[in-house]
Amino acid sequence: MMDLLIRGGTVVDPAAGRAYESDVLIKDGRVAAVEKKITARGARVLDAAGKLVTPGLIDMHVHLREPGQEHKETVASGTCAAVRGGFTAVAAMPNTDPAADRPEVIRYVLERAREAGRARVYPVGALTVGSRGKELTEMGALREAGAAAFSDDGRPVAGAHVMRRALEYARMLGVPVISHCEDLSLAAGVMHEGLVSTMLGLKGTPAAAEDVAVARDLILAEMTGGRLHVAHVSTAGAVRLVREAKARGVRVTAEATPHHFTLTDRAVAGFDTNAKVNPPLRADADVAAVREGLADGTIDVIATDHAPHAAHEKEVEFDLAPFGLVGLETAVGLVFTELVAGGVLDVVTAVAKLSTNPARVLGLSRTIEPGAVADLTVIDPEAVWTVNRAELVSKSKNTPFHGFKLKGLPCATIVGGEVHLAARS
Ligand SMILES: [Zn+2]
Ligand SMILES: [Zn+2]
Known part of the structure; x- marks a missing residue:
């Protein structure tokens, strides 16, 4: 592999x-030097003047759909979308078909990722067999096969007893439980329950469906000492509960998605099924609370919950459409536009929530210092571009951000020293 010199970046x-x-020199897949001016004869030069050089971004909440739903996404297409979006690594959720509830599925996903040769993939193991919420999987065996965390994401763990045991085992294994917090007895809607759902005549799911579940899992995390990671926080109540739990010393981390800090339930007003997600887009006060949670450190991580669906599945009546949107290729633009330019986060904190913080949750390390694995992302914070769903490389195009003008664009994604250019034409 040729040496790589990233020149003149921040x-x-x-x-x-x-x-x-500083300049950054990469040799044999590792960072060799970080110095003001580096001369490296024969190295390939990547001009980073005016650009940011960050630790490799990690999206710790992605649905790659393989095995079982390859018409929506594959490990190959999803990791292609990841590097185009600036992500050097993704954590792959286990709600595939079959679910990642046995070591063979974990190994299969890892093998597909190796073949694809794009972003790294950290598989998340299912908490319960078939993610049906009844009996725990062989978590130790899944961990050995490469599971980086455990979750039944896509659905909640309905029984508190099952969640208790899961947190206890995960604690022994030293890995987090990622919880999709939703009380199904309250969550019968297709959007957020509020003024907009009433006006549209659509059935709503109240914020309480999330708050109740977050409260339960925090209590169980406190009781067991297990490490809880709350997925896709979307309500003011959930932000407050996590903040209070952290203050008490509960071992909890939390993530928020770009769509939950950018859009409100008003995005559903045109019955755009691409705005149908779970948890749903919430009210103004919730979006403001999520932003506050990001700013004060309550929410550690920005993750996309990339959930691809084929056009024919989304182009149906709102009530019938599946939940989810694709997020990998728009995340960096939304973070820089909404949070950095929007004055919510400084650049260093924003980058932390996309790289070093998810790394810490998953037990990985991401640094830019001599000896470190050369997983890096180069971002142009000034580039202005317009989201065009036709240009997405993800197999699915279900984005509610089509036509959005964003400022901030990943231009190179470097995985183990290998450069994947992410720039749009
Ligand atoms: Zn979920
Ligand atoms: Zn998800």
């Missing part, structure tokens, strides 16, 4: 809490 280092101008 290195953003959340571990050190600072950003500084």
Whole structure:
């Protein structure tokens, strides 16, 4: 592999809490030097003037759909979308068909990722057999096969007893439980329950469906000492509960998605099924609370919940459409436009929530210092571009952000020293 010199960029280092101008030299897949001016004869040069050089971005909440629903996405197409979106790694949710509830499925996903040779994939193991919420999987065997965390995402773990045991086992294994917090007895709607659902005549799911489930899981995390990661926080109540739990010393982390800090339930007003997600897009006060949670550190991670669906599945009546949107290729633009330019987060904190924080949750490390694996992302914070669903490389195009003008674009995604250019034409 040829040496690579990233020249003239601004290195953003959340571990050190600072950003500084520096060259970065990569040799044999690792960072060899980080210095003001590096001369490297024969190295390939990547001009990063005016750009940010960050630790490799990690999206810890992605649905790659393989095995079983390859018409929506595959490991190959999903990891292609990931590197185009600036992500050097993704955590793959286990609600495939079959579910990642046995070691063979974990190994299958890892093998597909190796073949694809794009972003790294960290499979998440199913908590319960078939993600049906009844009996726990062989979590130790799944961990050994490569599961980085455990979750039944796509649906909640309905029984508190099952969640208790899951947190206890996960604690022994030193991995987090990622919880999709939703009380199904309250969650019968197709959008957020509020003024907009009433006006549209659509059945709503109240914020309480999320709050109740978050409260239960926090209590169980406190009781067991297990590490809980709350997926896709979308309500003011959930933000408050996580904030209070953290203050008490509960071992909890949380993530928010770009769509939940950008859009409100008004995005559903045109009956656009691409705005039908679970948890649903919420009210103004919830969006404001999620942003506050990001700003004060209650919410550690930004993750996309990339959930591809084919056009024929989404182009149906709102009530019948599946939940989910594709997020990998728009996340960086939305973070820089809504949060950095929007004055919610400084650049270093925003990058931390996309790289070093998810790494910490998953027990990985991401640094830019000599010896570190060369997983890096180069971002142009000034590039202005318009989201065009036809240009997405994900197999599915279900984005509610088509036509959005964004500022901030990943231009190179470097995985183990190998450069994947992410720039749009
Ligand atoms: Zn979920
Ligand atoms: Zn999900």
